[in-house]
Amino acid sequence: MSYEFYKFLHIAFIIIVAAGLGVAYHSTQPKYFKILTGISSLLILVTGMGLLARIGVSHGDGFPGWVIVKMCLWLVLAVAGPVLAKRLPDSIKPKAFWGIATVLFVAVYMAVNKPF
C-alpha cells in the first residue's frame, strides 16, 4: 500500500476513535460503536507502522523520539481511554474527555512537527 493510502487510513481511524471516545465520555456508547472504536484504535497503530516503513524508518534503526511519544500516547488512548470511560463517575467524564483531546492534539503535533 502507498504512503498516501496508509496516511488516509491512519487519519480515518483517528477520526473514528475520536468520535467513539467523544460519545463514550458524554453518553452511552452502543456496543457496535465500542467494537468499532477498539478495532480502529488497533488499526491506528498498524497504519502508523505502515507509514513508518514508507518514510524509511525500519525496526533495526530504532524509532525517532516523536514516534516513541506517539506510541505512548496511542497506548493511553487505546487502553486508558475506554477503561476510564467505563469507570469514571458520569459527572467527571465530560471533563476527562479534555484529557483525551489533549492526547490527540499532542500526537498530531508530534506527527506534523517532529520536534525530536
Ligand code: HEM
Ligand atoms: C495517538 C494517536 C495518533 C494520532 C492522533 C496521530 C496523528 C497523525 C497525523 C494527523 C498524521 C499526519 C501528519 C502529516 O501529514 O504531516 C500522522 C502521521 C504519521 N503517524 Fe500518526 N498518529 C497517532 C498514532 C501513531 C502511532 C502509534 C504511530 C506509530 C506506530 C504513528 C506514526 C505516524 C507516522 C510514521 C506518520 C507519517 C509522518 C510523515 O508523513 O512524516 N502515529 N499521525
